Amino acid sequence: MPDSHPLVVVGHGPAAHRLVERLSRLGHPGPVTVLGAEPRPAYHRVLLTSLLDRTLTARDLELPAPPDGVRVRPGVTATAVDPARRLVRTGTGRTLRYDRLVLATGARPRIPRLPGLLTADGRLTEGATTLRTPDDAQRLADGPVVVLGGGVLGTETALALLRAGRDVTLVHPGPHPLHDRLDATAGALLAGHLRSAGARLRLGRAAVEYRPGKLVLDDGEILRADALALCTGAVPETALARRAGLAVRTGVVVDRHLRTSDPHIHAIGDCAEFDGEVPGLVTTAWEQAETLARILTGHDTHHRAGRPVLRLKAPGFDLACLGPPGPPPAARHLILSDPARGRYAAVALSGERVAGAVLVGLPRATAALAQLYARDLPVPADRFGLLLGTAAGERPAHVELPDTAVLCHCNHVTKAGLLRAWHDGARDLAAIAAATRATTGCGGCADDVRLVLASATGGNSDP
Amino acid sequence: MNRTPRTLVVVGHGMTGHRLVEHLRAHDRHGTWRVVILAEEPRPAYNRVALSSYLEGRSAADLTLAGPGFLTDPLVELRTAAPVTGIDRRARTVTTADGTLTRYDALVLATGSRPFVPPVPGHGLPGCFVYRTFDDLDALREAAREGGPGVVVGGGLLGLEAANALRLLGVRPHVVELAPRLMPVQLDDGGARVLTRLVTGLGLRVHCGTAVREVHATADGRAGRVTLTDGTALDTRLVVFSAGVRPRDELAGPAALATGERGGYLVDELCRTADPRVWAVGECAAVRGRTYGLVAPGYRMAELVADQLLGRPATPFTDPDTATKLKLLGVDVASFGDAHAETDGALEYVLRDDTAGTYAKLVLDPEGRVLRGGVLAGDASAYRTLRALTGRELTAPPDRLLSAPGPGGPPRRTRAADAA
Numbered sequence: 001m002p003d004s005h006p007l008v009v010v011g012h013g014p015a016a017h018r019l020v021e022r023l024s025r026l027g028h029p030g031p032v033t034v035l036g037a038e039p040r041p042a043y044h045r046v047l048l049t050s051l052l053d054r055t056l057t058a059r060d061l062e063l064p065a066p067p068d069g070v071r072v073r074p075g076v077t078a079t080a081v082d083p084a085r086r087l088v089r090t091g092t093g094r095t096l097r098y099d100r101l102v103l104a105t106g107a108r109p110r111i112p113r114l115p116g117l118l119t120a121d122g123r124l125t126e127g128a129t130t131l132r133t134p135d136d137a138q139r140l141a142d143g144p145v146v147v148l149g150g151g152v153l154g155t156e157t158a159l160a161l162l163r164a165g166r167d168v169t170l171v172h173p174g175p176h177p178l179h180d181r182l183d184a185t186a187g188a189l190l191a192g193h194l195r196s197a198g199a200r201l202r203l204g205r206a207a208v209e210y211r212p213g214k215l216v217l218d219d220g221e222i223l224r225a226d227a228l229a230l231c232t233g234a235v236p237e238t239a240l241a242r243r244a245g246l247a248v249r250t251g252v253v254v255d256r257h258l259r260t261s262d263p264h265i266h267a268i269g270d271c272a273e274f275d276g277e278v279p280g281l282v283t284t285a286w287e288q289a290e291t292l293a294r295i296l297t298g299h300d301t302h303h304r305a306g307r308p309v310l311r312l313k314a315p316g317f318d319l320a321c322l323g324p325p326g327p328p329p330a331a332r333h334l335i336l337s338d339p340a341r342g343r344y345a346a347v348a349l350s351g352e353r354v355a356g357a358v359l360v361g362l363p364r365a366t367a368a369l370a371q372l373y374a375r376d377l378p379v380p381a382d383r384f385g386l387l388l389g390t391a392a393g394e395r396p397a398h399v400e401l402p403d404t405a406v407l408c409h410c411n412h413v414t415k416a417g418l419l420r421a422w423h424d425g426a427r428d429l430a431a432i433a434a435a436t437r438a439t440t441g442c443g444g445c446a447d448d449v450r451l452v453l454a455s456a457t458g459g460n461s462d463p
Numbered sequence: 464m465n466r467t468p469r470t471l472v473v474v475g476h477g478m479t480g481h482r483l484v485e486h487l488r489a490h491d492r493h494g495t496w497r498v499v500i501l502a503e504e505p506r507p508a509y510n511r512v513a514l515s516s517y518l519e520g521r522s523a524a525d526l527t528l529a530g531p532g533f534l535t536d537p538l539v540e541l542r543t544a545a546p547v548t549g550i551d552r553r554a555r556t557v558t559t560a561d562g563t564l565t566r567y568d569a570l571v572l573a574t575g576s577r578p579f580v581p582p583v584p585g586h587g588l589p590g591c592f593v594y595r596t597f598d599d600l601d602a603l604r605e606a607a608r609e610g611g612p613g614v615v616v617g618g619g620l621l622g623l624e625a626a627n628a629l630r631l632l633g634v635r636p637h638v639v640e641l642a643p644r645l646m647p648v649q650l651d652d653g654g655a656r657v658l659t660r661l662v663t664g665l666g667l668r669v670h671c672g673t674a675v676r677e678v679h680a681t682a683d684g685r686a687g688r689v690t691l692t693d694g695t696a697l698d699t700r701l702v703v704f705s706a707g708v709r710p711r712d713e714l715a716g717p718a719a720l721a722t723g724e725r726g727g728y729l730v731d732e733l734c735r736t737a738d739p740r741v742w743a744v745g746e747c748a749a750v751r752g753r754t755y756g757l758v759a760p761g762y763r764m765a766e767l768v769a770d771q772l773l774g775r776p777a778t779p780f781t782d783p784d785t786a787t788k789l790k791l792l793g794v795d796v797a798s799f800g801d802a803h804a805e806t807d808g809a810l811e812y813v814l815r816d817d818t819a820g821t822y823a824k825l826v827l828d829p830e831g832r833v834l835r836g837g838v839l840a841g842d843a844s845a846y847r848t849l850r851a852l853t854g855r856e857l858t859a860p861p862d863r864l865l866s867a868p869g870p871g872g873p874p875r876r877t878r879a880a881d882a883a
Binding site: 331332333334335336337338340341381382383384385387388390 | 653804807808809810811812813814815816817818819829831860861862863
């Protein structure tokens with residue numbers, strides 16, 4: 001007979017990694033087993049494009065080893081779940097009994113229907129690759145590359161490849177990259193940034209055929225594509241849940257306690273659908289992992305529809321989207337437009353609170369608004385000063401945060417943690433990073449961290 | 464009086480011509496000028512800007528600008544229905560249609576402008592109108608008796624005035640505007656969107672980015688249908704052309720006076736033609752080549768010419784204020800300064816409230832400190848303050864300057880999210 005009340009986690013991506021780390025912090029008593037399909041430790045998928053521009057190696061992406069007491073089985077797939085008997089069968093032929101099962105199976109890349117893309121045996125034709133794992137990134141062939149799909153991954157991939165000196169063409173069916181997130185003004189700024197970085201853009205175009213080395217577009221143009229990067233979206237990995245008879249729509253349907261239709265089975269991260277949404281954002285996955293860790297350790301809490309913050313990972317170009325895609329349910333809008341300096345902000349307010357925002361070239365406003373949004377706080381009266389990063393051109397826009405505010409979500413560093421490090425002598429970003437790991441994840445919190453440093457120092461170190 | 468007064472002849476008795484005479488008479492304490500006004504219309508000057516109110520029940524007398532004191536002034540002679548047909552600058556005379564010659568010491572041309580009617584096929588059919596005079600409005604009122612739909616050609620200030628007039632007459636107006644938005648000169652896309660939404664709610668049908676291709680006649684030879692360049696066909700027996708105006712400068716040829724490239728008597732910034740005795744003011748004047756279709760610049764020209772005739776210091780006409788605020792169909796709109804952010808490095812800051820139906824845009828310098836212009840729609844209560852601040856450093860953060868209470872009432876509070 002296996003251990004009593006065991007917890008089994010299927011999948012070892014960022015959601016699972018954060019879950020077991022939080023469980024350990026919260027003193028979860030029972031044994032935890034993690035089945036990771038990939039033959040490697042958990043890694044930071046958000047940083048994958050850093051492999052493309054060679055600023056990081058695959059090793060740098062690895063997440064810290066799991067806490068003691070967590071058994072991780074890399075390379076072991078879960079092949080079936082028997083909810084009635086609470087059993088998980090693995091690809092190695094073993095059977096595990098669980099008391100609680102957590103599905104963190106993530107998502108797999110969506111492969112577009114494109115003649116010539118798949119070989120007879122269903123594999124990708126030579127030269128074409130998805131970009132979800134470090135192996136994918138290493139597989140990308142040399143020579144001119146076409147990135148298919150101008151969503152977040154496609155845009156970040158194109159920019160990373162350009163930084164690495166590659167010849168890049170980005171093909172996107174919308175009028176501008178990220179068109180489901182950005183209005184025409186922000187979209188034009190992003191397209192302009194891509195072009196000035198050296199990308200050729202083929203917007204409003206779809207691919208109709210792939211042959212090794214060539215991609216044919218719907219207007220007849222033939223692009224040289226020694227490498228084809230498929231950045232055409234992701235599909236929640238739900239096969240296991242479906243076979244187990246769990247409710248599945250786009251993702252595995254969960255309630256506010258992150259429970260699937262079986263009360264002993266939870267789902268988090270990219271495979272989970274809550275409130276009709278599968279955000280596909282690592283921040284949402286982390287939020288769900290943290291909430292579930294509290295639930296599983298007996299805390300009375302539940303998940304709320306996230307307050308997703310998307311920050312494009314593009315050094316030298318600040319772009320952030322607050323809120324889910326689509327027009328926010330708000331009537332009041334603030335727009336700051338500064339075409340001469342490539343700055344733009346469109347903020348939707350519900351009452352005095354941020355309902356959604358798109359920000360380009362405004363790192364200070366982004367830092368301030370992201371915190372206001374995350375904490376559902378009212379915006380200050382001088383919104384113009386907030387957006388411009390000045391208040392009436394004098395006082396810096398300053399948002400007072402509680403000490404418990406999490407600033408570095410990748411490494412779960414709070415404002416209090418940063419201030420402790422500051423008191424211990426960490427006076428710049430590098431010292432803070434060494435002391436707390438803050439900013440060493442996706443790097444998106446660097447501006448927030450700078451703001452806290454600046455206010456601790458009295459505004460002197462604020463660039 | 465120890466001297467015979469000199470004679471000033473004013474050609475045209477519109478708002479500008481009237482203002483000039485009023486200003487001159489108010490400051491000519493010694494009666495050095497006697498004024499002869501030659502008016503084309505059969506009535507003295509009236510408030511053309513408020514013409515629409517004629518259809519809301521105000522009478523022509525309510526709108527007249529010439530009070531009893533003006534009409535009985537012994538130094539003012541007003542000849543109505545006396546259109547000028549010629550000028551002899553050597554003899555210093557003007558000829559009116561009845562052949563009368565009038566001698567002048569100074570001549571001011573204040574002939575205004577005429578509605579521009581695009582030369583589309585059928586534009587002259589019975590049922591086609593312009594919108595400028597009492598006579599136009601009387602004819603429109605007569606034609607509107609049947610009700611039904613009407614088509615207004617032009618979605619600028621005048622076109623929307625005309626559309627309002629049609630509404631008051633019980634006609635459902637379509638508005639056709641060549642530009643992609645209503646009031647393209649004054650408003651930006653955001654302001655025009657608010658205006659379009661509000662006027663559509665009032666029953667106007669707005670067709671932007673298209674033009675009239677033809678006015679088709681019915682069997683009885685009247686306007687019966689309008690086709691647009693985008694293929695739309697509108698059944699209507701009533702078409703109003705209000706697609707801008709053209710300066711009335713037809714006396715320039717016979718008098719050998721220069722005109723601007725786009726028409727209008729060419730004058731310098733003191734409104735002088737090349738002839739030191741001849742001036743032009745208002746919509747017929749091309750000040751350094753540019754004409755102005757608003758009454759405020761016209762009044763400035765009128766006053767500066769009157770001042771020069773009296774030997775008073777006159778402020779040259781430079782950097783005219785084209786700020787506009789008006790209530791169209793009950794919708795407040797305003798535009799001032801660099802409304803289209805065309806100046807170097809300009810920043811734009813917009814506050815929009817879709818529930819209240821309001822839009823406010825400020826155009827600022829690159830540092831966000833100096834106000835350069837703006838657009839307001841749906842609520843123009845901040846206009847007075849903002850217009851006064853244009854070109855100056857802001858006295859308060861933009862949000863506060865724009866925070867005059869609008870029609871939407873206090874902001875709604877969102878329900879606090881459940882605590883974790």
